[in-house]
Amino acid sequence: MNLRDRLGKEWLFCDGGTGSILQKMGLKGGELPETWNLTRPDDIKSLNRGYFEAGSNIVNTNTFGANRFKYDNVSEIVTAAVKICQEARKEADREDDAYVAIDVGPTGKLLEPMGDLPFNVAVDVFAEIIKAGYEAGGDVVVIETMSDSYEAKAAVVAAKEVCDLPIIVTMVYDETGKLLTGGGVEGTVAMLEGLKVDAIGINCGFGPVQMLPIAERLVKCCSLPIVVNPNAGLPRTENGATVYDVDPDDFANVMEQIAKLGVHVMGGCCGTTPDHIRTMINKVKVLPFTAPTAKDETYVTSFADCVKIGRKPVIIGERINPTGKKKLQQALRENNIDYILTEALKQEEAGAHILDVNVGLPEIDEPSMMESVIVKLQSVTNLPLQIDTTNIEALERGMRIYNGKPMINSVNGKNENIEAVMPLVAKYGGVLVSLPLDEDGIPETSDGRIAIAKKIYEAADRYGIPRKDIVIDGLAMTVSSDPNSAIATLDTVRRVRDEFSGHSILGVSNISFGLPARELVNSHFLTMAMQNGLSCAIINPCNGPMMASYRSYNALMNLDPNLSEFIDAYKDYVAGTSASSSGTKSSSAASSGAALTLGEAIERGVVGRATEAMREALASGKESLEIIDAELIPALDRVGKGFEAGTVFLPQLLMSADAAKAAFAVVKEAMADKPRTTKGQVILATVKGDIHDIGKNIVKVMLENYGYDVIDLGKDVPPEVIVDCAIENNIKVVGLSALMTTTVASMEETIKQLRERKPDTKVVVGGAVMTPEYSEQIGADAYAKDAMATVRYCDSVFEA
């Protein structure tokens, strides 16, 4: 019988610990346990057999760490492990009711953007293990001891792409129910359910007692069979070796309590033995079994955050969408991701819960842009994202790389569109925005829209996408062209709630297209829509009246406990200013330094005033170059000289640089249509092995302020990447930074490769460990002791 047909229908049991048993057999510290599959197969067989004989239904192969970072012969090691486990099962006479589990542990590396392992490489690493295990005859994939939901996702995607075996995923939480990377139980469950695994659970980390409260939380939120595999207590060190203290009887007693919570699969982890498992099985198998029940909460998640779609409406920030936004269009064309990140942080600050991400422009490579914007956004914000595109390739790449369970915008009622989008949602998981329009266009009445919504729900059923993950768009269309459109939209929203118990969404501001005073219409329409049951509002959260409607509605409808959100937003409210105030703390920046000149604002580092002063100067008719030469650069020079002399410290220098940067942005905006002049292009990089990039970033800001185009290759950059980039762009100057003694070697290597392949490029080096002597020794052209020195060196090269 296939394991999938038994999971969640009867008690099933996993095996217990491996490491402690192998150590007793003589495994040395530092020795890789999986090598024993080839060198000591009989010992591994007796380990597996012990668990089959103890009654385990699911026994892991000895492949926990069998990945390419530790082994050259992954496939051989995994194949041997599966064969050994199969033989053990045969010898234990358990071929009828026990399963060989391809055991997959973490890679030991952190994924990008936090670490250095790209997501798609992680998928390859896992696919290699799982494919070998599947081809050797494994029955189930067990992905375990995962402390990062992103890595777990990579392993699940790999498993789904190489086989159709059942997938069990168990994570390690700490005592507060958090993953080491910050996610919580509910968000992780939502993501894994979206990925359609077969069972979800917890293992390792601590003993059964400490695991009890987390098992309780799992039971509350998880619709799938639940697995609990604790250690034999908390680890303790004895003469340098790790020991676990909980004996089989005590272990079994607590496991009995956990079983009664309503979990479905039980086993052990570090320190547990066949005795622990046998004793536990005897206690648990006689207890009544409760099948898992479907939970109806809808969650959209990021790696750390979990937003519930339900009675309280959710704000989705609409600002990352180039339609009608010239600056964003320009940023996308220039690959200026920082601009997009700034928009994201502003919306988060203003109170958005989820951010819509649309990067579609005809002249850019949308799939690549979607992928890189999502990764960058997830490196600066915890907010979940809504992937918004009509480009199916961009959608798939976005969903694949996304860390969490995203919202998807969107599918519609056209068969062709359903067939393109729904399989992706079935594979990767997501909450799907669904537009009730079809081959015949947008129905004018709510009857027509509800009929298409019904069709979409039925299609979701066919693809195995739960109805709770469908959000129907009420399709707001401007009232200026159809006087009934708001009524039809509000009816649709209400009927989605009443007739389907469903969730709804609106792009609210479409309602007022072509009208004056749009925010008046929009904010009232938003209130009406919420009153009719709207679940998600796509709006600009930086718009004061919109957020005022939202917060007031929540306050009035008992959706804001103690009215704390409302009071926090409006405690400094002054009557009569509501239309322009966003209700957040944003006005303090303008207050300081009101009368400073541009030069003074830059010297003192007052960003707001510097921007303003630059605008005033431009408005007064002065040429931008004149302002830069007469005011901006001299001010920067004064700060720079102070820094060199030791009278100005780093933070002031940086604040001045930030202010200058802001003033330059004003100039850039004003000159958007004119050709830009630059002194030249410079590459900056922190060399391989080093992640200290503050110094390099300072140099970047200063160089840009002094008129250079900087190609910033980031930190931990391999020599080849720097050399290739220098050749491709015919670069005159490369600036290298290193903070640690250990990374000077990779600086030297970079210089060597540059000399070989691009001998005319000059190299300037800097960083905490650098000295003029050192720099000469490794063959650099110049040593710069700080950012100003780098600027002066570049000037000397480019003006020569």
Added chain:
Amino acid sequence: MPLGVDIPVKEVQRYMGYHGLIEIGPDIQAKISKAVDMVSAQSHPRIVTKEYPVRVRDNEITIYNGTEEIVLCSEALARNLKGCCGAILLAATIGPACDMLVRRASVTSSAEAAIYQAAGAAAIEAFLDDRNAKLEKEYEAQGLFLRPRFSPGYGDLSLDHQKDWFRLLDISKQIGVELTDSLLMVPTKSVTALIGIGIDKSKAGCSGCSGCNKHDTCAYSKEDK
């Protein structure tokens, strides 16, 4: 779980390069205290420690873990551990949140990014100092004294030993810190270290700076020059 110990503002300033009797303007003071509050509130500190028997001979330090011997070659560490027969290996982190704060700040302000970096560095040190002091008390009760903390990559102890620390302490699983190919830790505000255990009280305590061969020229030295 917040940091649980105070982040000394003076240390944050030191990491930012301030030294001597310089006046720090109110704007920057305000930014520093905001950064200290944010880093403190969003930290999730974790630590793993294990005690091992060690032997020090010439410039070689041997650590036993029950089944294997790990040999460290370092003159500076051998000097630090002279007379010790045991050592505590440890790894600690304040978690990934500080790294995100730095990345967020660097989108809009390089000054704030530098301040968050400094606040994070001061936070992990403050957390470690606190735990270090608790360990000192525990050992003192047994008549044992702890030497100054010493880390891989410090002085002449090769950064390659990061791999030993990660294996011995199972750091990834225990506290969620991973090692990159270049032997750097993520989250970045993390520390691996070793603390010698000896019976000689006179060698205990004191700043680790004096044991470092760069302590004359280092911009971050804790001693005013």
